[in-house]
Amino acid sequence: MDTALSDWFARVGRDLPWRHTRDPYAILVSEIMLQQTQVERVIPRWIAWLERWPTAAALAAASPADVIRAWQGLGYNRRGLALHRAAQAIAADGWPADLTALPGVGPYTAAAVRNFALGEDVLPVDVNIERIQARTGHAFAAASAQALMDLGATVCLARVPRCGECPLAEECPSRGQRYEPARKQSRFEGSFRQRRAGALRLVAEAPRPMAELDAEAVVSLEKDALVQVVDGVVSLPE
Numbered sequence: 001m002d003t004a005l006s007d008w009f010a011r012v013g014r015d016l017p018w019r020h021t022r023d024p025y026a027i028l029v030s031e032i033m034l035q036q037t038q039v040e041r042v043i044p045r046w047i048a049w050l051e052r053w054p055t056a057a058a059l060a061a062a063s064p065a066d067v068i069r070a071w072q073g074l075g076y077n078r079r080g081l082a083l084h085r086a087a088q089a090i091a092a093d094g095w096p097a098d099l100t101a102l103p104g105v106g107p108y109t110a111a112a113v114r115n116f117a118l119g120e121d122v123l124p125v126d127v128n129i130e131r132i133q134a135r136t137g138h139a140f141a142a143a144s145a146q147a148l149m150d151l152g153a154t155v156c157l158a159r160v161p162r163c164g165e166c167p168l169a170e171e172c173p174s175r176g177q178r179y180e181p182a183r184k185q186s187r188f189e190g191s192f193r194q195r196r197a198g199a200l201r202l203v204a205e206a207p208r209p210m211a212e213l214d215a216e217a218v219v220s221l222e223k224d225a226l227v228q229v230v231d232g233v234v235s236l237p238e
Contacts, residue, residue: 001138001168008167009147014039014154017047018144024095024117025056025087028102032083037074039153045074059084060091065236068226071202076195077102078224115145129150134175135161140223183215196220199234203227207235 016039018030027219029049031152033042049070054061059067064084071080089102096102100108111124123129123142132152133140140148155162160225163176199217202208210218210232218234221227228237 001136002141004139004167005144005147005151006172009150012150014150015045018116020116022119024113025059025090026137027051027113027117028105028109029083030088031075031112032079032104035079035109036076036091040154041074052232053087056087056090059087063238064225068236072201072204074197077197077226081225110143115142126152128156131158132156132168135177136168136172138168138171192217192220196200200226203234203236207233210234 018027021027030042030046033049052070053062060093062084064081065161067080067084068077071077072081085103086105089096099105099113105113108124111122114120114122115124118225121142123140123145124151125133129140129145129148129152132148135156151166151168156168159178161176161178164173165170166175169175170237195214195217199214199220201223202213210229213234218227218229222229225237229233
């Protein structure tokens, strides 16, 4: 299956900018940004981010406020602060042997950096790759990681797999079967997440009196260190 997958990927694989680098910092930025955010939205933001902060040391020297402003629109703003803290740890002590020691880096992200940047023989398993493995019953090689990601994102879809386009279909015991997605992202419109995002956007523009903002959202943002409240005025952390 790995050979068929490799041949398919060579023909139709997505040309993503982070696939043209082995810089672990650049790969880490891409992986953190891609968590629950569409590839199309991430591409221009990743390019702009690296133009502004091309190294972990450069990002480490930035203020939390600048990082939060730069992250606006990517969602789940705590990821931006976690990436900032990770960069500070790397700038101070270098890359740890166990990448999960870095803030915001779990087993999947650590495996992705080890594979894509460091060339280690480890397969990063996200929900797409997990689904393909379950459907095919095949243990794929680490070298197939990028191809598996593209297959899961474009062909081996959760609800309606495009088996007629799949390079693994002939050998796949699950061909034609449909599955519910492993998880569903909660609706953003009308959610508390939207209220938090709205409050943070206003504060990112300029400090605001608490009375002008959604107080419940501000309290939640303050707990995540995304804002600070001093004498009734809400601002970004500096």
